[in-house]
Amino acid sequence: MKATCWYGKHDVRVENVPDPKILNARDAIVRVTSTAICGSDLHLYNGLVPGMERGDVLGHEFMGEVVEVGPSVRNLEIGDRVVVPFPIACGMCGACQAERFSLCENTNPNAELAEKLWGHSPAGIFGYSHLVGGFAGGQAELVRVPFADVGPIKITGDLRDEQVLFLSDVLPTGYMAAEMCGIRPGHVVAVWGAGPVGQMAMASARMLRAERVIAIDRFGERLRMARRHAGATDTIDYEEHDVLESLAELTGGRGPDACIDAVGMEAHGHGLLHAHDRVKQALRLETDRPTALRQAIQACANGGTVVIAGVYGGVVDKMPFGSLMNRSLTVRTGQCHVQHYMRPLLACIERGEIDPSFIVTHRLSLEDAARGYELFLHKQDGCTKVVLEAS
Amino acid sequence: MNRTSAPHDGNERGFASRHARASRRQRGLVRSDTLGWLGVGLGLAEVVAPSKLAHLVGMRADQTTRRALRLHGLRELVTGVGVLVAARRGRWLWMRVGGDLLDLGILAITATSRRPTRRPRTLLTALAAVTVLDVLAASRAARGEERSHSTVRALPTQPRTVKAAVTIGRPIEEVYAFWRKLDNLSAVMVHVESIVELDERRSHWTVRGPAGTTLEWDAEITEDRPNEMIAWRSTPEADVRSCGVVHFVPAPGGRGTEIHAQITYDAPGGRVGAMLATLFGREPGQQARGDLRRLKQVLETGEILHSDASIHPRPHPARPPTKRDLVRYGIAPRALEPPEPPIPSEISSFVIFEEIVQ
Numbered sequence: 001m002k003a004t005c006w007y008g009k010h011d012v013r014v015e016n017v018p019d020p021k022i023l024n025a026r027d028a029i030v031r032v033t034s035t036a037i038c039g040s041d042l043h044l045y046n047g048l049v050p051g052m053e054r055g056d057v058l059g060h061e062f063m064g065e066v067v068e069v070g071p072s073v074r075n076l077e078i079g080d081r082v083v084v085p086f087p088i089a090c091g092m093c094g095a096c097q098a099e100r101f102s103l104c105e106n107t108n109p110n111a112e113l114a115e116k117l118w119g120h121s122p123a124g125i126f127g128y129s130h131l132v133g134g135f136a137g138g139q140a141e142l143v144r145v146p147f148a149d150v151g152p153i154k155i156t157g158d159l160r161d162e163q164v165l166f167l168s169d170v171l172p173t174g175y176m177a178a179e180m181c182g183i184r185p186g187h188v189v190a191v192w193g194a195g196p197v198g199q200m201a202m203a204s205a206r207m208l209r210a211e212r213v214i215a216i217d218r219f220g221e222r223l224r225m226a227r228r229h230a231g232a233t234d235t236i237d238y239e240e241h242d243v244l245e246s247l248a249e250l251t252g253g254r255g256p257d258a259c260i261d262a263v264g265m266e267a268h269g270h271g272l273l274h275a276h277d278r279v280k281q282a283l284r285l286e287t288d289r290p291t292a293l294r295q296a297i298q299a300c301a302n303g304g305t306v307v308i309a310g311v312y313g314g315v316v317d318k319m320p321f322g323s324l325m326n327r328s329l330t331v332r333t334g335q336c337h338v339q340h341y342m343r344p345l346l347a348c349i350e351r352g353e354i355d356p357s358f359i360v361t362h363r364l365s366l367e368d369a370a371r372g373y374e375l376f377l378h379k380q381d382g383c384t385k386v387v388l389e390a391s
Numbered sequence: 392m393n394r395t396s397a398p399h400d401g402n403e404r405g406f407a408s409r410h411a412r413a414s415r416r417q418r419g420l421v422r423s424d425t426l427g428w429l430g431v432g433l434g435l436a437e438v439v440a441p442s443k444l445a446h447l448v449g450m451r452a453d454q455t456t457r458r459a460l461r462l463h464g465l466r467e468l469v470t471g472v473g474v475l476v477a478a479r480r481g482r483w484l485w486m487r488v489g490g491d492l493l494d495l496g497i498l499a500i501t502a503t504s505r506r507p508t509r510r511p512r513t514l515l516t517a518l519a520a521v522t523v524l525d526v527l528a529a530s531r532a533a534r535g536e537e538r539s540h541s542t543v544r545a546l547p548t549q550p551r552t553v554k555a556a557v558t559i560g561r562p563i564e565e566v567y568a569f570w571r572k573l574d575n576l577s578a579v580m581v582h583v584e585s586i587v588e589l590d591e592r593r594s595h596w597t598v599r600g601p602a603g604t605t606l607e608w609d610a611e612i613t614e615d616r617p618n619e620m621i622a623w624r625s626t627p628e629a630d631v632r633s634c635g636v637v638h639f640v641p642a643p644g645g646r647g648t649e650i651h652a653q654i655t656y657d658a659p660g661g662r663v664g665a666m667l668a669t670l671f672g673r674e675p676g677q678q679a680r681g682d683l684r685r686l687k688q689v690l691e692t693g694e695i696l697h698s699d700a701s702i703h704p705r706p707h708p709a710r711p712p713t714k715r716d717l718v719r720y721g722i723a724p725r726a727l728e729p730p731e732p733p734i735p736s737e738i739s740s741f742v743i744f745e746e747i748v749q
């Protein structure tokens with residue numbers, strides 16, 4: 001089969017690799033129909049995530065049709081149309097029982113590696129380095145899905161792929177970020193990053209009845225998308241305006257009640273601090289550049305909540321911890337517990353309360369994955385979300 | 392309750408720590424000592440006389456510079472002292488390397504961004520030289536530390552103790568019963584080929600060594616308290632001297648069973664010692680944790696989960712295996728009994744999805 005393989009920084013290739021096989025009793029094999037490139041894939045593409053091997057198959061946001069099931073999968077049949085959540089979860093351990101699926105205790109065969117870096121290991125993830133399992137990913141024609149009786153949900157109606165594909169990752173991720181804000185009537189939520197995750201977070205914050213949602217980014221088309229489709233009430237272009245000043249202005253000096261970092265470890269920025277971060281990141285003394293996160297903390301209202309949806313890998317520098325502590329801020333974060341959110345969010349899509357397909361700007365065939373990565377990395381041609389059609 | 396101490400290891404452990412201290416001293420890294428003192432010296436100078444130092448290297452001695460030099464000096468002092476006194480000085484040396492690189496980076500920026508004067512360049516060269524020294528010393532220390540962890544030389548006289556713990560979401564009776572049927576363990580312990588129970592107390596262990604060799608010995612259970620603990624040791628005539636104890640403890644909050652395992656082993660050197668060293672690897676604790684994690688997987692989900700990479704013994708890209716790989720690694724999934732629902736936990740603090748469904 002054809003699969004998108006990682007070969008190093010800015011080097012992905014679509015290659016022929018062996019077809020996936022059933023390795024465990026609760027596996028299924030899915031023929032991928034649509035798969036997306038995620039902001040998280042860019043961290044791999046930029047060579048910032050440790051634990052990659054040349055030749056790894058990428059991709060963790062995908063859907064398709066079941067073509068084979070393992071001997072113990074009873075809920076799926078060949079031909080079922082399914083969306084697959086990006087964290088792999090067993091459904092049986094303590095974390096899964098508490099519905100914290102991205103913390104499943106049984107799905108990272110390389111837990112020792114993760115423990116070295118992070119103290120304890122989270123769940124395995126498709127196509128996302130050997131730190132989280134070494135599982136082949138879904139930017140391919142076929143993919144093996146472990147614990148297929150726990151993760152995938154069946155799509156029975158006549159919804160298009162693009163309407164349900166993002167149940168796999170960015171929609172629940174954005175929703176979880178908004179939910180973690182603890183939104184109450186009258187709340188103002190600010191979102192750093194108007195990429196797919198930010199867009200979904202803004203739309204969800206509106207669904208959860210935030211009074212105002214402020215989008216922060218530097219790409220005009222993304223900010224316009226936020227206003228037009230995601231319900232943002234205000235936008236800030238951080239190249240034009242000072243973010244902290246603008247936020248104070250927009251909130252009567254209080255600051256937003258909740259701030260969402262939907263940017264992550266590769267924030268873009270200026271000035272001495274940014275130069276410092278770049279040097280340290282290049283020298284591997286700091287793994288992440290937390291420009292947006294620093295701002296989100298400083299901006300947040302006293303007693304407010306900072307939600308980190310953007311992915312961080314290791315250690316960061318110059319965190320305004322005093323601000324966090326002295327102002328009673330709450331921090332909430334995590335890889336999304338996708339399985340927990342898929343069904344209710346599918347119901348929302350079916351009821352027409354949200355249609356996440358508005359983020360798609362580019363549709364390419366799987367063979368063009370390398371071009372998709374380039375477009376998405378540089379946000380060229382208004383690129384906000386690339387969907388690869390596999391078959 | 393002292394639940395993790397093994398009843399058999401008293402003397403051996405005292406010996407082990409004495410041995411470790413001695414070998415640490417022998418690692419005598421003259422050069423890293425020198426670097427340590429150098430760091431302390433420079434650090435002191437920077438803290439005590441920042442202005443003089445600033446002039447010396449061609450910087451303006453304004454307040455910022457003095458402050459920066461003092462901070463820098465503090466760092467030099469800390470890492471320098473670390474290198475001199477710490478047990479695992481390799482880490483401190485690598486920290487020094489990190490600091491050097493940071494300095495180099497900052498200096499490189501100042502040297503290129505403003506009009507470069509000659510002195511920052513001289514400083515750059517000097518710093519680069521220090522960095523090279525630090526890297527050399529650090530990598531040498533790393534090699535030294537590795538050697539003392541893994542090789543044949545370290546093992547023969549040095550009994551080692553490995554501890555590991557895991558929590559399994561199953562009732563204590565089930566976990567104990569699974570462990571007590573020793574053959575079950577061979578499926579989760581990667582290097583164990585088979586465990587044959589000879590009678591109520593004695594068992595025969597076969598373990599895979601490097602390059603197709605095997606190692607065998609008999610073990611006997613010395614204490615067995617159902618649903619509480621099992622202790623064992625190798626029989627006196629065995630080549631491999633080892634003993635171990637595992638405790639089963641109810642996890643708080645109804646979260647199932649905690650397993651606390653401790654194994655002490657010792658081998659008489661030569662071939663057996665070498666094999667054991669390879670078996671337990673550089674980090675025997677990690678090996679043991681991995682074994683317990685696989686035990687948890689089997690008890691909670693019914694089998695051990697493979698990833699596309701993990702089925703290979705060596706690093707391998709995460710891409711599907713070939714048919715030949717499946718045969719080679721003996722992977723043929725069988726139907727499992729549907730796993731019973733796990734015991735309900737009293738602990739579930741996660742906010743359950745409520746707001747969206749209106």
Ligand SMILES: NC(=O)c1ccc[n+]([C@@H]2O[C@H](COP(=O)([O-])OP(=O)(O)OC[C@H]3O[C@@H](n4cnc5c(N)ncnc54)[C@H](O)[C@@H]3O)[C@@H](O)[C@H]2O)c1
Nearest residue numbers: 039040173193195196197263264267268309310311335336
């Ligand atoms: N927690 C999860 O489960 C989860 C799931 C999916 C993605 N993510 C992470 O979410 C983040 C965003 O993903 P995406 O798909 O939207 O990626 P993306 O690259 O399309 O979006 C990032 C956006 O942030 C903007 N940005 C960069 N620097 C900024 C700054 N200093 N201030 C404000 N905005 C800035 C960029 O212009 C871009 O529009 C990534 O880190 C990704 O790894 C997390």
Ligand SMILES: [Zn+2]
Nearest residue numbers: 038039040169
């Ligand atoms: Zn993602």
Ligand SMILES: [Zn+2]
Nearest residue numbers: 090093096104
């Ligand atoms: Zn689980």
